[in-house]
Amino acid sequence: MISVDEHRTTVTALLGVRPAVELPLADCTGLVLAEDVRAQVSLPPFDNSAMDGYAVRSVDVAGATESGPVELPVSEDIPAGRTEVPPLLPGTVDRIMTGAPMPPGADSVVMVERTDGGAENVRVFASSTPGDHVRRTGEDVVSGTVALTAGTVLGPAQLGLASAVGMDRLVVHEPPRVLVVSTGTELVLPPAELRHGQIYESNSVMLVAALRSLGCHVESVRSVADDVDTFRAAIEPKLADTDLVVTSGGVSAGAYEVVKDALTGAGVEFSKVAMQPGGPQGCGRWNGVPVVTLPGNPVSVLVSFEAFLRPALLASLGHTGVDRQHVRANLTEALQSPKGKRQFRRGYYTHSDGEVTGVVGPRGGPGSHLLAAFTQANCLIVLPEDVTDVARGDEVDVLLL
Numbered sequence: 001m002i003s004v005d006e007h008r009t010t011v012t013a014l015l016g017v018r019p020a021v022e023l024p025l026a027d028c029t030g031l032v033l034a035e036d037v038r039a040q041v042s043l044p045p046f047d048n049s050a051m052d053g054y055a056v057r058s059v060d061v062a063g064a065t066e067s068g069p070v071e072l073p074v075s076e077d078i079p080a081g082r083t084e085v086p087p088l089l090p091g092t093v094d095r096i097m098t099g100a101p102m103p104p105g106a107d108s109v110v111m112v113e114r115t116d117g118g119a120e121n122v123r124v125f126a127s128s129t130p131g132d133h134v135r136r137t138g139e140d141v142v143s144g145t146v147a148l149t150a151g152t153v154l155g156p157a158q159l160g161l162a163s164a165v166g167m168d169r170l171v172v173h174e175p176p177r178v179l180v181v182s183t184g185t186e187l188v189l190p191p192a193e194l195r196h197g198q199i200y201e202s203n204s205v206m207l208v209a210a211l212r213s214l215g216c217h218v219e220s221v222r223s224v225a226d227d228v229d230t231f232r233a234a235i236e237p238k239l240a241d242t243d244l245v246v247t248s249g250g251v252s253a254g255a256y257e258v259v260k261d262a263l264t265g266a267g268v269e270f271s272k273v274a275m276q277p278g279g280p281q282g283c284g285r286w287n288g289v290p291v292v293t294l295p296g297n298p299v300s301v302l303v304s305f306e307a308f309l310r311p312a313l314l315a316s317l318g319h320t321g322v323d324r325q326h327v328r329a330n331l332t333e334a335l336q337s338p339k340g341k342r343q344f345r346r347g348y349y350t351h352s353d354g355e356v357t358g359v360v361g362p363r364g365g366p367g368s369h370l371l372a373a374f375t376q377a378n379c380l381i382v383l384p385e386d387v388t389d390v391a392r393g394d395e396v397d398v399l400l401l
């Protein structure tokens with residue numbers, strides 16, 4: 001029997017770190033930068049107005065008030081996007097829009113609301129101080145500096161900034177092409193009718209969703225019969241275009257363990273991991289391609305994903321934070337756990353403002369077929385290997401999903 005941590009280390013090493021690849025921005029969502037991004041322009045690239053109004057020399061509107069406005073001629077109209085802007089003539093103003101370049105010589109902007117909005121002459125009801133409503137060149141980012149560092153996770157703000165500083169492609173850790181394979185002669189795809197003894201396939205659906213949420217490219221083979229030749233024939237031709245194979249089912253102690261039978265001696269090792277659910281696990285290389293074999297029970301699949309695949313894939317994609325958030329919580333009811341195994345129970349965690357420790361209640365029993373209960377959970381309750389009984393009110397470790 002190997003420990004959860006040992007197997008996690010083995011799977012993480014197997015997956016390694018994905019190579020760097022240049023991708024269009026639109027394909028980078030959720031991926032991690034493999035190189036620093038240097039700004040090709042400053043942000044803002046030029047001094048510009050933060051308001052719709054009038055670009056002025058503050059000395060020209062000194063003392064202007066509601067009751068004592070200053071009236072000035074309007075020299076230029078400067079909408080956003082105007083590229084040639086002449087210097088502001090002394091004793092005049094320019095009408096200017098938000099984002100438009102400041103005319104040389106103007107030192108501030110008076111909002112249109114503080115004027116009568118005139119197009120040829122304008123009455124200004126407020127004075128200004130130099131810098132009012134002006135956004136300075138490089139206030140956000142200076143051209144040539146590092147705008148985003150290697151290791152940054154590319155969410156909406158990061159991708160927006162990359163485009164704003166002139167990038168259309170980024171160097172990221174390449175997402176793997178993952179082949180998900182569900183094995184089991186009993187598996188049928190909806191909406192086909194079930195016969196007694198058959199079940200609808202669900203593991204590949206969960207794995208595809210979980211893998212895609214990390215940014216992986218995923219294909220699935222949803223129902224491979226428990227026959228070694230059928231399994232090999234279905235998967236082997238796809239290996240050349242695959243970076244990782246994830247299987248479910250066929251790895252325990254029965255007479256028809258197709259994954260175990262096909263891959264034992266072919267580079268994949270099968271072991272028992274000291275956990276519940278998710279005990280029977282395997283990993284290795286098949287024709288050079290990393291393979292992770294998960295047990296068939298649906299809850300075991302998702303728990304195994306959380307315990308092994310998620311952290312290993314996040315690390316391979318360049319993420320530094322690979323762990324779910326851990327919190328402590330008091331149990332709402334007593335639980336039992338098998339001696340020597342780390343138990344992952346599905347739970348629902350709540351937390352009130354100002355409290356350090358939250359409250360957690362189990363959802364469903366320990367059975368690894370209880371998928372409906374998982375849908376009501378927002379966390380996994382983790383009971384360590386040396387714990388067999390926890391009482392109501394005891395503090396436990398919780399992984400927030």
Ligand SMILES: Nc1nc2c(c(=O)[nH]1)N[C@H]1C(S)=C(S)[C@@H](COP(=O)(O)OP(=O)(O)OC[C@H]3O[C@@H](n4cnc5c(N)ncnc54)[C@H](O)[C@@H]3O)O[C@H]1N2
Pocket residue numbers: 182183184186187199200201202203204248249250251252253254257277278279280294295296297298300368
């Ligand atoms: N004698 C023993 N029997 C079992 C052991 C053991 O140690 N000794 N371990 C049990 C544990 S724990 C688990 S977990 C399972 C794992 O078995 P397999 O990986 O071989 O999985 P299967 O037998 O193929 O399937 C288990 C269960 O899950 C259902 N299943 C499988 N694939 C899917 C799918 N794609 N979608 C929905 N449901 C699926 C399958 O019908 C079975 O009910 O072994 C225990 N037995």
Ligand code: MOO
Pocket residue numbers: 275276277278279280295297300367368
């Ligand atoms: O290890 Mo099995 O995954 O408990 O059901």
